[in-house]
Structures are given as structure tokens and as C-alpha cells.
Amino acid sequence: MHEGPKTSRFRRRITGVLFVGYSIFVAAVTLTPQVPGSGTLTRNVYRVLAAFHNRGLLLSVDYLTIEFIGNILMFVPLGIFMAMLVARRHWWVLLFTGTLMSGFIELSQMLFLTERYPDVRDLVSNTIGFLLGAVGAILIRLVVAHRDRLVERDRRDAERARPTERRR
Secondary structure (H helix, E strand, O other), X not given: OOHHHHHHHHHHHHHHHHHHHHHHHHHHHHOOOOXXXXXXXXXXXXXXXXXXXXXXXXXXXXXXXXXXXXXXXXXXXXXXXXXXXXXXXXXXXXXXHHHHHHHHHHHHHHHHOOOOOOOHHHHHHHHHHHHHHHHHHHHHHHHHHHHHHHHHHHHXXXXXXXXXXXXX
């Protein structure tokens, strides 16, 4: 049973590396001087949307909607990783972390990247994504903790049921 803490430390280190690596990716996407809407991805999104619109589908969806959803999805992994790193008793920190991270990005764009457009919508979508990821990770942690308690209870019950075997 001594494998638990060692395994937990290993998982924490891996999660920390993933968090840092993904944070670097998010910084590369959000803190580069490339003008939003000028890349290949944006052109492809417009083409796909035009194809849907020409068929009478997704008429209420525009580029800003896709960008909003994309920002949510981009921050979900950050919320997951952070929730896995934060101790359960400090869960409340997660309520502010996503907003602070997104606020840092938007402030940096405003102060240092004149080619970029800081936007309150980005702050909102990034925070929503972070919180969705964090809540998902917390729910998974709760389910796993409950399962672990049940397994431990079953193990103890099985030990009590075999008292004669233990005496030998």
C-alpha cells in the first residue's frame, strides 16, 4: 500500500509538466503578434462556414461564435491540469485562476501587442473554458476518491471475514 504516495508524486509531476507545456502553447497562441483572422485556420473556418451557410445550415453561427467556442476549448485543459495540481481543500483558488490567467493575456495584448485586440469576450470565454475543465476534473477526482473508499472498505471486510487464515 506504500505505492500510493509515490504514484501520486509521479502523477503530480507529470501533470505539472503537462500544465507548463500547455501553458506555453496557450502563450504562443495568444501572445504572438500575428493578427487574428489572418491565418490559414481562419480562412478555413470561413470556407467551412460558407459551405454550411450555402446549404442553409448553421445560419446563426458566424466566425465570432466559432472563435468564442475555440477560446473555451483552448482553456479547458488548463482548468483540468490546474484542478489536478491544487489540493482539494484549496479548490476555491480555481475560481480566480482562470480569470487571472486570461486577464494577464488580455492585458499583455493591450500593453505590448498593438497588432492584437484584447477583448472582454475572450476573457469571458477563456474563464468559462477554465472553469469547465476544473469542474470536470474535480468531479472525476470525487468519483475516484469514492471508488477508492469503497475498494478499501471491501478489502477490510474481506480481511475480517477470514480471521483463521491470518493467525497461521
